[in-house]
Amino acid sequence: MACEDCEKRAVYISLSGRSLCSKHFKKYFEKKVIRTIKRHGLIEYGERILVACSGGKDSTALLSFLWRLMKNKRENIAAIAVDEGISGYRDVKLRGLVEFCEENNIPLNKYSFKEQYGFTLDEAVKISRENRLKIKPCYICGVLRRSLINTYARRLGFSKVATGHNLDDEAQTILMNYLRGNPSLLARLGPKTGIVEDDGFVQRVKPFYFCTEKEDAIYAILTGIEVDFVECPYHVENYRLEIRDFLNRLDSIIPGVKHSLVNNFLEILPLLKREYSARSIGRCRVCGNPSAGEVCRACMIVEKINPFLGGNVNLGQ
Amino acid sequence: MKVKVFIQRLRETRVVDLEENSRIEDLLKTLRISSSEVIPVKKGVIVTEKEPLKEGDEVKLLSVVSGG
Ligand SMILES: [Zn+2]
Numbered sequence: 001m002a003c004e005d006c007e008k009r010a011v012y013i014s015l016s017g018r019s020l021c022s023k024h025f026k027k028y029f030e031k032k033v034i035r036t037i038k039r040h041g042l043i044e045y046g047e048r049i050l051v052a053c054s055g056g057k058d059s060t061a062l063l064s065f066l067w068r069l070m071k072n073k074r075e076n077i078a079a080i081a082v083d084e085g086i087s088g089y090r091d092v093k094l095r096g097l098v099e100f101c102e103e104n105n106i107p108l109n110k111y112s113f114k115e116q117y118g119f120t121l122d123e124a125v126k127i128s129r130e131n132r133l134k135i136k137p138c139y140i141c142g143v144l145r146r147s148l149i150n151t152y153a154r155r156l157g158f159s160k161v162a163t164g165h166n167l168d169d170e171a172q173t174i175l176m177n178y179l180r181g182n183p184s185l186l187a188r189l190g191p192k193t194g195i196v197e198d199d200g201f202v203q204r205v206k207p208f209y210f211c212t213e214k215e216d217a218i219y220a221i222l223t224g225i226e227v228d229f230v231e232c233p234y235h236v237e238n239y240r241l242e243i244r245d246f247l248n249r250l251d252s253i254i255p256g257v258k259h260s261l262v263n264n265f266l267e268i269l270p271l272l273k274r275e276y277s278a279r280s281i282g283r284c285r286v287c288g289n290p291s292a293g294e295v296c297r298a299c300m301i302v303e304k305i306n307p308f309l310g311g312n313v314n315l316g317q
Numbered sequence: 318m319k320v321k322v323f324i325q326r327l328r329e330t331r332v333v334d335l336e337e338n339s340r341i342e343d344l345l346k347t348l349r350i351s352s353s354e355v356i357p358v359k360k361g362v363i364v365t366e367k368e369p370l371k372e373g374d375e376v377k378l379l380s381v382v383s384g385g
């Protein structure tokens with residue numbers, strides 16, 4: 001099959017039926033990302049952007065793309081990576097990221113749960129299981145990672161955090177929250193997150209919002225980013241996997257079902273935001289990050305794990 | 318006709334029997350793999366679902382999922 005623009009061999013057929021060679025696929029992809037950034041005001045002129053990197057293909061591809069996009073304003077962009085302490089997984093993933101940043105001279109800020117909170121994720125999971133604390137690995141990981149990134153984005157003077165979330169991720173999260181009956185969590189989604197205007201909260205933006213996981217992966221391969229397929233050991237406990245398979249099966253029967261799920265969601269998002277944005281938000285008395293309660297969710301996790309740890313513990317301040 | 322396929326996510330190679338004039342999309346259907354989960358590679362280059370197959374072809378199905 002030939003590219004519709006140049007007759008070269010096609011690597012991809014878009015949802016609307018366009019067949020594209022590698023060069024024209026890259027153009028198609030980057031155009032879509034730039035349109036997302038402009039249309040949703042993800043990056044304003046002169047803003048400083050911190051790219052949250054996991055070592056996975058999505059965030060590395062995003063970093064690579066933004067690094068090229070902002071080639072005249074490189075002082076405004078840097079990467080942040082968090083090592084949660086997942087043995088055999090994150091250490092492997094971050095090795096590639098460190099190399100990538102070194103090769104391209106991209107400033108990388110690296111932090112770890114161990115230094116920051118006094119325990120690795122592996123240790124926290126073990127403690128939680130042994131003592132029946134019932135805190136799920138993905139919850140500990142997600143909450144602590146977000147808190148750490150927010151803290152350092154603020155401290156390092158960045159106005160936005162960019163993440164590599166794609167259309168598949170968003171479709172999964174939307175469906176998961178619908179099925180669980182979590183409308184207030186739905187209000188936090190969208191290409192630009194946050195329902196509260198608060199200077200303590202660094203807004204998160206998703207430039208790959210309208211790109212599918214497959215498009216991201218092809219883009220990553222074509223830009224020379226190594227795509228590994230090491231999966232997180234804690235993923236087996238994850239409900240997201242079920243939703244992912246379900247949506248992909250559905251999408252092969254009804255092409256574009258993920259796109260319409262996300263697009264329809266965006267229609268109602270302003271209503272959700274209006275409904276849930278009135279609540280003012282305070283500050284966590286422990287770490288100072290924005291928090292609905294007196295103590296934020298990250299500090300609550302740390303307080304629960306702490307009593308089971310030996311030695312000194314840093315509360316993330 | 319027989320086609321050899323390497324499924325990256327399962328780290329597994331299989332030989333699949335397909336009808337003449339089948340394409341990658343038919344291979345995926347036979348394997349019950351969603352097209353949005355894999356990138357087909359033939360002779361070292363990425364190909365589309367419409368790529369025709371012939372006896373003895375070797376296909377790799379790269380996983381698009383990287384687990385964050
Ligand atoms: Zn072309």
Ligand SMILES: [Zn+2]
Pocket residue numbers: 284285286287288289291295296297298299300
């Ligand atoms: Zn706190």
